[in-house]
Amino acid sequence: MSVENHVDHWGTSPGDPVSAALAAIETALGDLLTMDPAYWRTSQKKDVLARLETLKAQQAALELRVLATAGDIAEEAGDRDASAWIRANLLVDKSAARAQIKLAAAVAKHELLATGLADGVISHDKARVITKALNAIEANSAASAEDLLLAEKLLVDYATRLTANELRVVGKRILVEIDPARFEDAEAKALLAEEERAQQKTALRIWDNHDGTVGFDGVLPVAMGMRFKTHVEAWAQPRKQQLAEKGTPLPPWERLVGQGFARLIETIDPVALPRHGGDATTINVVISLDDLRKELGTAILGFDETNGTMISATEARKIACNATIIPWVLGSDGQVLDAGRSSRFFQPIQRKALRLQQKCCQAEGCDMPPEWCDAHHLTPWSLGGKTDLKDGVLLCPHHHRLAHAPGFTHERLPDGTIRFTRRP
Known part of the structure; x- marks a missing residue:
């Protein structure tokens, strides 16, 4: 019909x-x-x-x-x-x-x-x-x-x-x-x-969101893309496992992957990076003497405000633990008062020694495995700390951020662990 x-x-x-x-x-x-x-x-x-x-x-x-x-x-x-x-x-x-x-x-x-x-x-x-x-x-x-x-x-x-x-x-x-x-x-x-x-088709775009974050997107060949995915997840997965074992609510996987990518960047050895004009790849931080003395100061990644990026002095001190960094300290009239020395990573043999000695994150009550921890300078590098075993302590990414956060103080206890206390 x-x-x-x-x-x-x-x-x-x-x-x-x-x-x-x-x-x-x-x-x-x-x-x-x-x-x-x-x-x-x-x-x-x-x-x-x-x-x-x-x-x-x-x-x-x-x-x-x-x-x-x-x-x-x-x-x-x-x-x-x-x-x-x-x-x-x-x-x-x-x-x-x-x-x-x-x-x-x-x-x-x-x-x-x-x-x-x-x-x-x-x-x-x-x-x-x-x-x-x-x-x-x-x-x-x-x-x-x-x-x-x-x-x-x-x-x-x-x-x-x-x-x-x-x-x-x-x-x-x-x-x-x-x-x-x-x-x-x-x-x-x-x-x-x-x-x-x-x-x-390989491409990468990076832009400043002007809200404390940087955005990026890109396209990679599949073989390189899968290597990238594997490397990032190698940093993200242990963090997820640690949180799950502690019964802590898990953040979205995308955030864990983003944190894994940040860790991947933080752990790149500057010695392995290419050289520009005969000078090793470095991060230049410009900071005033007043800001250097203050806990809540600001600094510039780069050489000037036009071509650089504003960051907190706290973040600059944190970067100093894991990157080749040269601080330029300026007086009130812009005169260069000090062009500091270049600081490197703790060397691989030093990291191995720290892992052997300390076994895990040294923050009080934290058991993050040593392979996922940063080597942190107890005496800040920016204040003359040395890259040696006596001045080195393993901290997980969370406690490493607290070590540089102005809202917290920390002290080393007799047993070698680090106790964090929120400032009043």
């Missing part, structure tokens, strides 16, 4: 099967939403989640079918596609709407994929992965129409057993699976070309 025979184009017919079907869905969802899942049996929750996943795939299939035939909406809106109407009426960004329309057109070309969506066995995300893989095969001059059809069949089958990310990996190698003899060399060449493009 034709739907067209029952549709009132003025929208007044109660016999409109499309409207009736949508109303039934809305009513059923409304009924479910009035119920409290807290009172459902475990088996009911599992059943609901499984069936909703199927329904989401079918909903996506229906939406993509409608979008694939939405040319009349575009004509009415006077736009090249239906995205303008979607933006105005559904408040969906045009870029997102156009991506959906593009996906709808791609799915419409592949019958097996469209059927999998309609049956609820392929999710929206997996459909996007499959269409991207099939588009790449269509653009491959070495692949035939038979290769394309077989790839679609294999990917639809894989989609019933793999996650979207796993399917993405399979999709990149699907032609090799179809015919290794023909496509293995082509895959290797394509991979080399992809890596070359990745090198050209």
